[in-house]
Amino acid sequence: MAETMIKVRNLTKYYGSLLALNDVSFEVTRSEVVGFLGPNGAGKTTTLRILTGYQPASSGSAQVAGFDVFSQSKQVREQIGYLPENAPLYPEMRVREYLQFRAGLKNIARGVISKRIEYVTERCWMKEFVNRPIGHLSKGMRQRVGLADALIGDPKVLFLDEPTIGLDPTQIRETRNLISELGQQHTILLSSHILSEVEATCSRVIIVARGRVVADGTPHDLSARLSxxxxxxxxxxxxxxxxxxxxxxxxxxxxxxxxxxxxxxxxxxxxxxxxxxxxxxxxxxxxxxxxxxxxxxxxxxxxxxxxxxxxxx
Amino acid sequence: MGRVWTITRRELLCFFCSPIAYVVLVVFLAFNGYIFGFLHFRSGTESSLRPLFGYILPLVLVFIIPMLTMRLMSEEYRSGTIETLMTAPVSDATVIAGKFLGTFLFYVLMLLTTLIYAAAVYAFGSPDFGALWTGYLGLLLLGAFYISVGLFFSTCTSNQIVAVVCSFAVLATLAFLTGAISQHVEGATRVIVQHVSITYQFSEFVQGAINLNNLTFFVTTTLFLLFVSVKVLESKRWR
Incomplete structure (x- = not known):
């Protein structure tokens, strides 16, 4: 039995009186690439924010890599890489400076930092702009910097919120291939509202709508289930x-x-x-x-x- | 501790990546230079930095420090980088401490430029070094307090203008208005108003005395504001 990397139990989240997540439960085992699919406003980002320890849930529990996201938030954050929606970055920093900063925050040993930067630079095709200021980069390049940041700590679990949004078709294809490759070493939960993306990269799909999980299975299973x-x-x-x-x-x-x-x-x-x-x-x-x-x-x-x-x- | 330093370094670097640091430095240097060079530095005057320490710096800083602190947290909220920052394995206290220290080091750098006036006074007179050092100690404490006020308001809002205006209003009240207000109140209220006056708390440092009351005032208010900032940052998660 493969190790459970993400375990979500009856997660509910209210924003004021607005119900954003309604009793969501699912599990993800090691080395799975799971697509979190749903229309805009379905609760995808909220779920990722709870799992990454950014926001607490109103009720329910969640574990990532064996740690509780609420009571052991710091341990969870040491195990994960997170690419938030739209990849927020500091425009005034250069890519390399930014990655050094992030590596420092993630407590990567000083001797390994430059090695890790070299690895992620290679992995995310950033060689030609690694010394440029982030503010001068195109949307696609920034997205890759965000992905590189998520990867730099060699995390057990990767959370990617709409990783291909804003990319051109070639970049989308490259990013999907990259995600599929990364799936061999990391457990990945990616959110998307693009179906073909999830079909192409994920071994399993969880469909959410209006804060609820409405389907869970392989892309093939789900298609077959259609009457x-x-x-x-x-x-x-x-x-x-x-x-x-x-x-x-x-x-x-x-x-x-x-x-x-x-x-x-x-x-x-x-x-x-x-x-x-x-x-x-x-x-x-x-x-x-x-x-x-x-x-x-x-x-x-x-x-x-x-x-x-x-x-x- | 290593992570505090990581954040501190980034903050320092950012000051020099943005025009704000240069604008602030130029204003600071020009103003001090004018006051010192034209109004104070002439034969027959006392060989000390007392006017600079006593009136000029504390008041100039009321305007300058909020400009340095306004973006500290507000910018993170507005650009969304707060999400990557808070999902990295760092505590809220580490973030606040790093931001505070980064700004404080930049402030120390600013203060270092005033050493040239000390050198000038030393070259042409015989200043009282004791009063010089206590003056600098006072300025460090005062700056730390100003920065913590600015950082607190920056932690409260994603709008830099709101942050700068609120910090300025509070600092200006404590620095300028307390004197006037204390004239119109009586008894215990008057004592309280006098004691929260920055000018009052700062004056003994300029005269060359380190009074434990003044020291305690600046250290505890700074620590308290930093503590409240951490709590405000923490509470942001719940909204």
């Missing part, structure tokens, strides 16, 4: 009536919609979850002598699931 997951598209040429009634009578088929396309019948077949009738449809077409030019399964992606589950709330 319309097994929808078939078939294009058949033949008499309309018999085709519809024939397909409808197949076991597991719930609904058939048709449309016409240059002489072909385009069927959209909805089935019960987990039922695949492709073979039967092909057999039926062959038996009756209909022509069949397309037969495929339309797999719902995480996006469909996300939209559905958020809309349900």
């Amino acid at each position: 319309e997951a097994s929808r078939l598209i078939a294009e058949v040429k033949g008499p309309e009536g018999p085709i519809i009634s024939g397909v409808k009578n197949l076991p597991g088929v719930k609904q058939v919609e048709t449309s016409h396309e240059d002489g072909w019948q385009r069927l959209r077949i909805a089935t019960a979850p987990g039922v695949d009738v492709r073979e039967q449809v092909a057999k039926l077409a062959a038996d009756r002598g209909w022509n069949l030019r397309e037969l495929r399964r339309e797999v719902a992606n995480l996006e469909d699931y996300f939209v559905k589950i958020v809309a349900e709330q």
Whole structure:
């Protein structure tokens, strides 16, 4: 059994009378890359702030790397790297100065500091601007400096709040690759409202909406859980009536919609979850002598699931 | 302790990265230079820095110190760097201590520039060194107190203007207005008003005496304000 790195139990957070987190519970084990997904204002940042010891929760408990975030806040902060939303930095400092400052705060041994700076500079592609003032850097560069800061202490757990926000497409791709690589050494909890990002980088997804966890599983599981997951598209040429009634009578088929396309019948077949009738449809077409030019399964992606589950709330 | 020094160093560095430090230094030097060079440094006057210590510096500092302290915490709140700072393994007290020390060292640097006046007085006269040292000791204590007032208000707000105006108002009241106020009140109130007057607490240092009452006043008020600042910073987490 892998070691539990993050353990969240019934976490609730009020801002005044506003309920930001409502009874959130989840666990993350060592070396998992978990995506914390939700629309804006769902409580992602609040959760990360509680886990990093920046804000206390109203009730509930949370442990990071075996320490309680409230009563052992300092020990927790020694084990983590945190990239807050928008990567706040000191614009007047140079990148190297900033990293030295942060390394000092994180109590990294004096002899190791320059080695660690070299490592994170390499890792986050910052070689060409490591001596420039932070105020002169582009958004993407700053984001990388923030990530480098999170990494500098070689933390057990990394919290990344919207790590790719404000980056251009190339940088987004590079950052995702970096996160996937880092996932081999660190436990990562990253928040995002971009689905493709989470699908691409995370081994597990926790979806939050309005302060609640509404789903938790691998991206694949979550897609499969969608009830319309097994929808078939078939294009058949033949008499309309018999085709519809024939397909409808197949076991597991719930609904058939048709449309016409240059002489072909385009069927959209909805089935019960987990039922695949492709073979039967092909057999039926062959038996009756209909022509069949397309037969495929339309797999719902995480996006469909996300939209559905958020809309349900 | 190492982490306090890390923060102190960053603060000192930041003073020199921003124009504020240079503006403040220039104003400070120009003002002192004018007062000392044109009004005080002539034959026939007493060979001491008493006018500089007694009236000029404490009053100039009322304007200058809030400008140095206003960004200490306010800037961290406004830019969001407070989040990275407070999620690093440092305590609230370490942050406040580091910020205080950084500003205090910059202030010491400012005071060092006035040594040139001491040298000038020494070259052309025979000053009382005892009064010179107690004057400097008084100035260090006074500066520490001013800085802690400024740091306290900077810890309270993310708005630097609010921080600078509030610190200025409090320091100006304690430095200028207490004298006038004490004329209009009687009895115990009068004694209290007189005792919170900075000019009153500071005057004996200029005359060459280290009075335990004055020493205690500056040290305890400074420590108290630093303590309250730590508590204010702590309370920010709960909002």
